[in-house]
Amino acid sequence: MKKFGKIFGLIAALLVVLAIAAAVLAKFLITPERVRDAVLPLAQKALQREVQLGEIEVSLFSGINLKNLVIQERDGSEPFVAADQVVLRYQLWPLLFGQVVIDEVRLVAPKIRVARLADKSFNFSDLAGAGAQEEGKAEAPPADADKAATPINLLVSQVGIDNGELMFLDYGINAQAPYRYKLSELQVSARDISLEKSFPFSVKSRLNGSTLAIDGEASIKEQGGRAKVQVTNFDVTAFAPYFREQLPGKLGSLKVDLDLEAQAGAGSVASNGKILLRDIDLVLEAMQDAPIRDTRLGLEYRIRTDLAASRLDIETAKVDLNGIKADLAGKVENLKAKPLLDVTLAIPDLDLRSALAAVPKELVQGAAGLNPSGKLNARIHLAGTTDAPLKLLQEGQLTLDGVQVTAGGERPSLSGVFSLKGDSVASDNLQLKLGDNQANIGLKAGNLFGKPIVISSAVTSERFLIDPLLKGAAAPAVAGEEAKPAPAAKGAPASEIGPFDLPLKADGTVKIKQALYQGLSIDNFDMAYRLIDNVLTIDKMTGNVAGGTFSETATVDLRKKGLAYKTNLNVQGVKAEPVVAVFMPKASGTVFGTLNINGEFSGTGTLPDAIKRSLGGNGKLVLADGKLTGSNLVQGFSQFLNLEELRDLQFSQAKGSFTVENGRVKLSSDFSGKDLRMAPQGSVGLDGSLDVRLDARISPALTDKLDKKGKFTQFLKDQEGWGQVPVLVTGTAARPSFALDTSAIKGQVEQKVKQEVQKKLQEKVLDKLAPAEGEPGKEEPAKQLLRDTLKGILGN
Structure with missing residues (x-):
């Protein structure tokens, strides 16, 4: 233990000695004069600008402090860079060998002025070539340069900027009033800088009120690195002068928030993160009536770019x-020339009501009244070049789940799937629901991006109520009443629809097992149609109604203003009463019998006046076992003749023909009944006006009741005793007016008088002039002459 203690003591003593030696050497090797003599010439030669340097402080542990550093602009008019301090830190170990190695440079509170000049060059553009230009002019150093040179080497491994400020002025757009952008609170750091290894760096700052933070690593050798970038509340409109001309509209507001990561290597870039565009206020030139206000657009992404392969x-x-x-995934190739896309776009669970609220209300103001709801799911595969955007669609699927709109006070619902492939689309299990109604729709469409679009459809339903579809439509006009068109917009006269130039070619069928309209059942409805060159042709429309059948064919020319139409109608065995009750409700209960109609009609125009002028046609009508009662016409006729028995007119058969032209229906008909026979002739206007002559013949019993004294009817009876009453009907169907047809009565009376005179002459004269029995043909010439003369006078 004592041995180790001695060793540690020696090491500690050695370190103290080295520290003292380094301090002594630092004082000897690093003096303010040597630093100034080393830094100023080096900076001025590299920058080709005047460099000013204030006080220089040297400390063993804090390094070298250069105060009040100023680098002037090229013309010396104002500072290009000004820093309160430049801190240079040096390594201690090289001091023991007489070398000063600066490995950290930090600028404190620098102010940097960057300017783009009117000629689009920058105030630092000359710095890029200054070194090369001076390198060619540099003279060889003197032989004693090593001895005279200051032993200070720059081997910078760490750089930093504390609380810096960068002011950018752009004279390139407006030389008199340059645009100004300020980067403040600038913090920059990079450490362990190496040509061989990656090193970390960070940048933090504020730009026009927004915050910027970048943290990452850079590799000089690999020419790449990675970085995490965060930007908050960046105001794009401040930079509008740089993209205003390219923007197809006027940008009022746009804020950007970024939170992303990027990695770059030799020939490749990868990035992922989030981008948020908010407070978007944009008025597009093509949509000036639908400005984009207070809109948010967010993007969360992960992408990779292969620069060598030109692929994203x-x-x-x-x-x-x-x-x-919406979700997007795929690839984009050939980025440098004609981009080639192969991507899939998905829109999951799009709520239509929320979507409508999300877009500019002016853009969808027409749809707002429809109040759409329901959900959409879409998946679309796009592939091809961007120069042919309409051909990008390869395949896709659109799923509708209870999509509803308000129409005519109702909310039909549509559910099903549309499958897209190339320029065609087909439906699968497409169902339309409207209240209790349900219909299955088969739809195919082709040549979607060409002309004409080709559509084929098939609609089938077991039971369908028509009334909800017609809510809000004008009620059918009652016979004798003029149909009233829907009111035109205030101040604007009603105008004809068309002409239409629809880029469509269509065909289809509609089959409904039972359709109900105001209680009237239309069974086995079957229709087939086609649309070619804007001419709609109904090849077949058939069905069963009111105990009978109907069939119709028609054509409608959409190419003409007001349309031009032609139809063929055939009705067989239909009970008149339920049909009249539905289509002419005010005449309900007035017409009974079995109806047959065969007619052709044509015309142009959809407004009442145009229909009256142009409608033409002809046909035949038969009413078997018919009865007319309750209408103003029948009641008026009964009152005119003062015969209560004629309040209900019954016919075994009523038949006739009609012609429609110049706004009137010309009639020629024959009614046969037990108490009344008629042969109406004349015309009925499409406005309800009447001009009809009734050649009425009343049964013998009613004839006697009509004129009990027999003074009148004795001249108006036929050989069977039926009273002949010629009546003229004028006025309108709603208010008819009846009068005796005097011209017809005069003719009938004259004929009757002739018949009576002839009868008397026959009895009193001609019978006596007849040849004797058994002598036929032997009449004397004088008697024969008398007989022929009387016949010429009397007309018989």
């Missing part, structure tokens, strides 16, 4: 736009 691998990228989230 996106391991993950999670985007969050005001709560709208």
Whole structure:
């Protein structure tokens, strides 16, 4: 133990001796004059600028303090760098060999002025080539240079800046009023600096109110390193002059927060972290009516770049736009020329209501009234070059889960899957729900990015209520009443729709086992349609209704303003009463019987006035076992004839033909019944106006009741005793007006008088002029002449 104690004592004594020796040598080797003589020429030669240095302090343990260091600008007008202190620390061991080795340099409270000049050069641009230029001019050192030189060597392994300030002035944009940016509270440190090994460094500062912190390692040999970067509350708008022209709009506000890591090596860069853009206030030129206000965009990512292969691998990228989230992964190749993408984009569980609230309200103001809800899930694979963005879509899937919108006071719901591949899409298990309604939809579409888009659909349903779909639509016009169009916007006259130029080619079918409209059941509804060159063709529309059937074909030309349409309608065996009750509710209970219609119609325009002017057509109508009752027409006719028995008009058959032109329906018909026979002729206007002549014939019993004294009807009876009452109907279907057709009565009376005169002449004269029995053809010439003359006068 005593032996070891002696050894430690010797070592301690040796250290004390060395410390004393180092202190003595430091005092001898490091003097303010030698430091000034070493530093100033070296700095001025390297910087080619005037360098000023204040007091110099030398301490064994605190090192060398250079106070009030000033490096002037090239023209000497103002300081380029000014530091309160420059601390140089030296190694103690080399002092024992007569050498001063400076291994740490630290600037205290430096103020650095960096300027970009009007010619786009910097106030330090000359420093990059100064050393090379002077190196060529340097003279060989004198032979006794080693003896005269100060034994101070710079072998810096640690550098630092304490509480520094960097002011950047940019005269390159505005030479008269330069832009100013201030980097304050600057703290920089790097230690163990080596050309062979990596060394740590850190940077902390404040920039225009934001904070910046960088911690990492650098490798000079590997030309790389790693760093962790944190930026808080960085105001991008302060740097707007540098990107304003490239921005397609006006940026009012944008703050950035960064928390990321990066690693760089020979030919590769990897990074991961979070980027948050917040307080975004942007008005895009293309969307000036929909400014982006108070928006947040977050990105959490992990990427790797292979510079040699010109490739970017996106391991993950999670985007969050005001709560709208999306995931991106894949790769981008050929970065230096024409980028080639191969990425997958996923949008998980997108809540439509939240998404609508997340985007600028002006951008979706049309959708706000629809009040969308439900969820979307999307997964899309994009591959190809960025110069053909529409061709990037390779495949994908869009899943709808209870997606709803408000339409016509109802909220239909759509669920199912859309599968995308290239430029085509197809649905799978797509279901539409509306209250108690449910329909299955099969949909295929192709050539999505070309013209025309080709669509094929098939809709099927077991039971479907039509009423909810038509809520809010105008009610059908009652016969005799003018249909009222939906009111136009205040101050704007109603205008025709169209023409349309839809880039579509479509076909499809609709099959509904039972459709219900206001209680009327339409069974086995079957429709097939196609749209080619903006002409819609309904090849078939059939179904069963009210005990009968209907079928229709039609074409609608969308290329014309107001559209142009043509239709063929066939109705067979349909009960009239339930159909009239639904489509003409005010006439409900007035028409009964079995209805057959066959007609063709055509026209242009969708507004009432246009329809009246252009609608044309013709057809035939048959009403079997019919009854007309309760309507103003029937009641008015009964009152006009004062026959209570005619308040219900019953017919075994009513048939006729019609022609539609110039806003009127021309009729030619024949009604046959037990008490009444009619042959209405004339026209009915599409506005309900009437101009119809009823050649009414009343049964003998009612004829006698019509004129009990027989003074009138004796001239208006046919051979079977039916009373002939020609009636003229004018006014409107809602308010008809009845009058006797005097011209027809006059003709009937004249005919009746002729018949009576002829009868009397026959009895009194002609029968007596007839040849004697058994002598046919033997009539005298005079008698024959008399008979022919009377026939010419009487018309028989």
